[in-house]
Amino acid sequence: MSRAYALLRAGFPYVKTLGMRRITSNPVMVAAGAEGRLYVLCRGDLTVDIRRTSIDDEDFGTINGTGEDKLIWPTALVMDPDGNLVVCDEALHRVTTITTDGRVVAKWGERGDGDGQLNRPSGMALDAEGNVYIADTLNHRIQKFTREGRFLLKWGTSGSREGEFNMPWGVAVDDEGDVYVADWRNDRVQKFTGEGRFVLSIGATGADNGQFNRPSGVTVDQDGDIYVADQGNNRIQLFNPDGRYVEQFIGDATLSRCARDYLLPNAKPLRLREMASLEPQKRFKAPISCTVDAAGRLYVPDYGCHRVQIYQKEADRLEYDRLIPPLRSPTLMTT
Helix, strand or coil, X not given: CCCCCXXXXXXXXXXXXXXXXXXXXXXXEEEECHHHEEEEEEECCCCEEEEEEECCCCEEEXXXXXXXXXXXXXXXXXXXXXXXXXXXXXXXXXXXXECCCCCEEEEECCXXXXXXXXXXXXXXXXXXXXXXXXXXXXXCEEEEECCCCCEEEEECCECCCCCCECXXXXXXXXCCCCEEEEEHHHCEEEEECCCCCEEEEECCECCCCCCECCEEEEEECCCCCEEEEEHHHCEXXXXXXXXXXXXXXXXXXXXXXXXXXHHCCCHHHHHHHXXXXXXXXXXXXXXXXXXECXXXXXXXXXXXXXXXXXXXXXXXXXXXXXXXXXXXXXXXCCC
């Protein structure tokens, strides 16, 4: 689908919360599958696994693996064109492909700084052909591989100029093949062509609109809108395809279905909840990534609160002849 010239942004309402501590402990990334299935990568003190759940907050158990296939410190999770889960593990310097029932079908990667080698890889994304882009974090570069792990190209080096990185983390690829990188310690997001040519930079250090404090994740939807997990500022920021700030999400959580099922028979947690100030309980705590599915649902793994918050994009696509030319001093007024 080609992109519209502009959007009538009707809203982006909160939908629901999924999961709870002990089920989705310290979630770092969500992959959306078919028939409402969701796969939540969890990585924390309590557990390291992939929790299988659904949009209805059902629990279908976990995936991890055993022996040499066991996940150690996974950082990214995506679904490939065959419906398998692809996991990047920074402790193993490795990429593993796993079926949704937990069977390992492929793995590749080794530690080093040569072409095709990895040093604490973090973010990962697939393009339309299934090629894999990886944020090779401690080598301060992006590398591109075939889905089988054959090295294709690389770009970047340590620094703060255009096209340089300081511990890149999140990676996304849009429908046009452009690559977006959450440049973690440089507090910005950089956009490149699929071959690594610099296109634009978004953000600077700070807490104002459009500024970042250690951005760790980035994703792009079918309209070209850019979503950034601004981890240190406890929020998700939304930018239009040109990099203009649009709005932010700070968290609106309600109790999930499984949290209510847990609380109702337990007197002490019920009392603590009854006595609590609920406003702070809604907010994100250090969200590490964000994901948007084909239906426009935004999934935010709320890392510090052990849950996933979901929002729904509402927008109408507009062509050029529906709007007047851009204004030099725009002011939005409603009547």
